[in-house]
Amino acid sequence: MAELAGNVLVGQSGGPTAVINASVAGLITEALNHDCIEEVYGSLNGVLGILQEDLVDLAAESQQSIRALKHTPGAALGTCRFKLKKPADLDRILEVLKAHNIRYFFYIGGNDSQDTAAKISAHAAAAGYELRVIGVPKTVDNDLPGTDHCPGYGSTAKFLAATVRELAADNESMGAGDLVSIIEVMGRSAGWIAASTALAKRRDQPHDAPHLIYLPEIPFSQEKCLEDIRRVLKREKYCQIVVSEGLTDSDGNYVSADPATDAFGHAQLGGAGEFIKSLVEANLPGVKTRLSVPGLMQRSAAHAASKTDADEAYLVGQAAVKAAVNGETDKLITLVRGDADHYTCETGLAPLADVANTVKKLPREWINEDGVSMNFQFIRYAQPLIQGEVVVPQDNGVPAFARLDKVRVEKTLPAYVA
Amino acid sequence: MAELAGNVLVGQSGGPTAVINASVAGLITEALNHDCIEEVYGSLNGVLGILQEDLVDLAAESQQSIRALKHTPGAALGTCRFKLKKPADLDRILEVLKAHNIRYFFYIGGNDSQDTAAKISAHAAAAGYELRVIGVPKTVDNDLPGTDHCPGYGSTAKFLAATVRELAADNESMGAGDLVSIIEVMGRSAGWIAASTALAKRRDQPHDAPHLIYLPEIPFSQEKCLEDIRRVLKREKYCQIVVSEGLTDSDGNYVSADPATDAFGHAQLGGAGEFIKSLVEANLPGVKTRLSVPGLMQRSAAHAASKTDADEAYLVGQAAVKAAVNGETDKLITLVRGDADHYTCETGLAPLADVANTVKKLPREWINEDGVSMNFQFIRYAQPLIQGEVVVPQDNGVPAFARLDKVRVEKTLPAYVA
Numbered sequence: 001m002a003e004l005a006g007n008v009l010v011g012q013s014g015g016p017t018a019v020i021n022a023s024v025a026g027l028i029t030e031a032l033n034h035d036c037i038e039e040v041y042g043s044l045n046g047v048l049g050i051l052q053e054d055l056v057d058l059a060a061e062s063q064q065s066i067r068a069l070k071h072t073p074g075a076a077l078g079t080c081r082f083k084l085k086k087p088a089d090l091d092r093i094l095e096v097l098k099a100h101n102i103r104y105f106f107y108i109g110g111n112d113s114q115d116t117a118a119k120i121s122a123h124a125a126a127a128g129y130e131l132r133v134i135g136v137p138k139t140v141d142n143d144l145p146g147t148d149h150c151p152g153y154g155s156t157a158k159f160l161a162a163t164v165r166e167l168a169a170d171n172e173s174m175g176a177g178d179l180v181s182i183i184e185v186m187g188r189s190a191g192w193i194a195a196s197t198a199l200a201k202r203r204d205q206p207h208d209a210p211h212l213i214y215l216p217e218i219p220f221s222q223e224k225c226l227e228d229i230r231r232v233l234k235r236e237k238y239c240q241i242v243v244s245e246g247l248t249d250s251d252g253n254y255v256s257a258d259p260a261t262d263a264f265g266h267a268q269l270g271g272a273g274e275f276i277k278s279l280v281e282a283n284l285p286g287v288k289t290r291l292s293v294p295g296l297m298q299r300s301a302a303h304a305a306s307k308t309d310a311d312e313a314y315l316v317g318q319a320a321v322k323a324a325v326n327g328e329t330d331k332l333i334t335l336v337r338g339d340a341d342h343y344t345c346e347t348g349l350a351p352l353a354d355v356a357n358t359v360k361k362l363p364r365e366w367i368n369e370d371g372v373s374m375n376f377q378f379i380r381y382a383q384p385l386i387q388g389e390v391v392v393p394q395d396n397g398v399p400a401f402a403r404l405d406k407v408r409v410e411k412t413l414p415a416y417v418a
Numbered sequence: 419m420a421e422l423a424g425n426v427l428v429g430q431s432g433g434p435t436a437v438i439n440a441s442v443a444g445l446i447t448e449a450l451n452h453d454c455i456e457e458v459y460g461s462l463n464g465v466l467g468i469l470q471e472d473l474v475d476l477a478a479e480s481q482q483s484i485r486a487l488k489h490t491p492g493a494a495l496g497t498c499r500f501k502l503k504k505p506a507d508l509d510r511i512l513e514v515l516k517a518h519n520i521r522y523f524f525y526i527g528g529n530d531s532q533d534t535a536a537k538i539s540a541h542a543a544a545a546g547y548e549l550r551v552i553g554v555p556k557t558v559d560n561d562l563p564g565t566d567h568c569p570g571y572g573s574t575a576k577f578l579a580a581t582v583r584e585l586a587a588d589n590e591s592m593g594a595g596d597l598v599s600i601i602e603v604m605g606r607s608a609g610w611i612a613a614s615t616a617l618a619k620r621r622d623q624p625h626d627a628p629h630l631i632y633l634p635e636i637p638f639s640q641e642k643c644l645e646d647i648r649r650v651l652k653r654e655k656y657c658q659i660v661v662s663e664g665l666t667d668s669d670g671n672y673v674s675a676d677p678a679t680d681a682f683g684h685a686q687l688g689g690a691g692e693f694i695k696s697l698v699e700a701n702l703p704g705v706k707t708r709l710s711v712p713g714l715m716q717r718s719a720a721h722a723a724s725k726t727d728a729d730e731a732y733l734v735g736q737a738a739v740k741a742a743v744n745g746e747t748d749k750l751i752t753l754v755r756g757d758a759d760h761y762t763c764e765t766g767l768a769p770l771a772d773v774a775n776t777v778k779k780l781p782r783e784w785i786n787e788d789g790v791s792m793n794f795q796f797i798r799y800a801q802p803l804i805q806g807e808v809v810v811p812q813d814n815g816v817p818a819f820a821r822l823d824k825v826r827v828e829k830t831l832p833a834y835v836a
Contacts, residue, residue, distance in 0.1 A: 015592075016592070075592075077591075158816075161816045163719075165817060166436075166492075169492030169819055171714070172496075173493035174433075203814070291711065291713055292713035293713070297584070297601075302584055302587075397579070397801065397806070398579045401583065
């Protein structure tokens with residue numbers, strides 16, 4: 001493989017996670033190991049920063065800042081939800097990449113973002129511009145195909161498992177067979193996040209919370225839900241419910257859709273928790289309800305991040321650079337679990353085309369017959385991903401996060417008017 | 419002061435906190451130091467456990483369990499929201515206390531709970547039964563008068579300050595002057611919790627999130643709120659709002675009251691965040707909104723507890739026993755801040771009658787003129803309360819909490835039919 005000399009460009013895209021910046025740290029650190037790489041740039045707000053030539057010099061950041069990225073939530077470079085539609089956009093992107101001699105492009109993101117990366121790669125290839133494009137997986141939703149799991153998922157799972165165990169302690173002290181506590185979690189079309197709260201149960205304590213997990217994979221029935229709750233309240237002081245925002249009925253309609261949709265045509269959800277709360281209040285007289293909707297909290301809870309997840313997020317960043325330098329392109333870095341009884345994980349590669357715009361759902365065989373709890377196969381899968389704690393430095397009692405200097409790379413092109 | 423020989427009874431009441439069990443641990447540990455104290459009992463579910471003679475032997479718990487109480491959320495003995503109304507209830511309570519030779523009664527709770535403690539004390543005194551009653555402060559709301567601050571508040575403040583800083587990192591990467599992120603926090607009639615999120619701002623960074631804090635102390639105006647948001651969005655990529663559940667309009671009505679009320683006649687709130695979200699969506703076209711409603715999460719987040727808070731919760735438990743053994747009764751243990759520049763805190767005593775059923779609001783002079791931000795006096799007050807982290811042992815990646823054996827004390831009385 002001929003060595004390709006040139007500059008690196010890194011972008012972040014889609015919803016942030018607690019560890020998405022650890023991947024940036026891994027990328028930068030690894031890039032500086034390779035002589036063929038000259039400059040290491042970041043694109044502000046994903047592809048929007050390429051379109052607008054808003055690039056920053058990541059090699060100019062201090063070592064402390066890069067290190068602090070490993071525990072900093074949000075997307076330090078800014079992110080976007082922007083769907084490339086117009087041919088002119090792709091032309092402009094290529095123009096900017098050429099103007100800055102970008103030969104390595106790394107895009108950290110989920111399904112939609114990897115579709116964007118694949119389009120940029122195809123456009124460069126068609127134009128005969130040598131560009132190596134490697135996708136770096138990221139999504140709390142854990143729904144990317146081709147990888148055992150996704151960086152970001154483990155930290156959300158760890159935070160929510162702790163949260164459900166804490167809610168359980170609170171509910172247990174308040175309930176008398178008359179309390180339904182609901183937490184609505186993310187998960188637009190796959191129930192990985194909701195399922196992960198099953199990790200709150202102690203080993204061999206199947207009656208621990210969460211008692212009922214409502215997943216997008218299982219069509220929701222109001223009658224069954226009320227039966228489920230009555231069954232739990234007969235046995236327990238309280239019923240802890242976890243509900244995925246993407247709950248659908250047997251016709252495939254969201255139980256609580258809001259008419260607004262995002263730029264990718266996804267329905268903006270919210271309200272599945274409120275829906276179940278109202279259902280209980282209307283049908284189970286004398287039962288109290290409590291609702292928690294952590295929203296963005298669950299994807300940015302760096303203070304409770306999984307060390308395994310943060311380490312793997314860093315690893316996929318490093319692996320992306322290594323793969324590109326070794327001549328790979330149009331690939332997504334994947335996480336590959338070892339076969340041993342104890343958990344091991346290394347990186348692999350999958351074609352970008354295989355992962356873009358598709359969604360990996362929870363296997364039905366990992367969900368119990370009752371449709372509202374997870375079996376040992378899921379626990380075996382998910383438990384290793386939440387192990388270990390990230391030590392976050394404190395600033396007056398509050399986690400201290402990286403603030404990048406974001407030294408701008410001089411623009412060389414006229415402004416882009418889309 | 420004549421030594422009073424007899425047994426101890428401890429109860430927990432009202433909403434739990436992340437550190438309410440640390441007070442139980444302090445009480446038990448201290449009680450075992452005093453020869454005049456024979457048995458150390460706990461009442462299950464506050465006064466309900468006394469009425470029903472549901473008592474447990476706390477001295478029978480293992481040392482590990484007592485130690486684990488220091489980082490266990492919820493109320494380990496169970497709690498209640500029960501208002502003593504009927505004279506027969508007070509007679510029954512006295513009968514149970516006598517039957518078990520309870521001479522020391524400690525009630526861990528907030529305003530309403532201390533009213534209950536005061537009534538029990540008065541009833542025992544009127545009947546000529548020597549009983550020493552000491553209230554132990556507890557409330558995330560921080561609204562008990564007579565004490566500098568309340569155990570429980572610092573941990574909720576620390577969790578929410580971390581959360582707002584994390585949300586800020588997420589929002590900053592997503593926003594482009596078009597994002598309003600809202601978090602609704604607890605605080606029925608005082609804004610201490612909402613105000614505490616001001617601790618998320620870095621020193622000398624007044625433009626950090628939270629940008630707007632809506633407090634129950636300041637009548638809410640929709641027009642001003644929309645102006646506030648427009649002003650922030652002109653300057654920042656996003657506007658982070660913190661809103662207290664107990665927001666009221668200029669007529670004193672909750673902006674989002676639900677008709678249900680609890681046993682004390684308090685309106686069950688919820689919806690202030692949803693209210694502001696709808697306000698923005700209806701009036702600021704093109705602006706995206708995100709809403710987090712942590713609900714019970716914010717009072718049970720032991721994984722993010724303040725060490726200062728946990729230590730002080732333990733301390734007030736110890737102090738309650740010491741005070742009672744020294745002959746005090748009808749008192750609430752208070753926290754008294756030292757005058758030194760560096761934070762120090764010791765315990766004091768206040769008459770129960772002074773604290774029951776009254777609410778301490780945020781001083782107006784700690785709120786800036788703009789009505790939506792806190793000044794240095796508040797920061798100086800609150801910052802020491804969130805210092806230090808509690809190390810919580812992990813069980814397969816999830817915080818491990820105490821489970822008490824709850825060895826029942828044999829009942830000696832007929833069942834109580836209220």
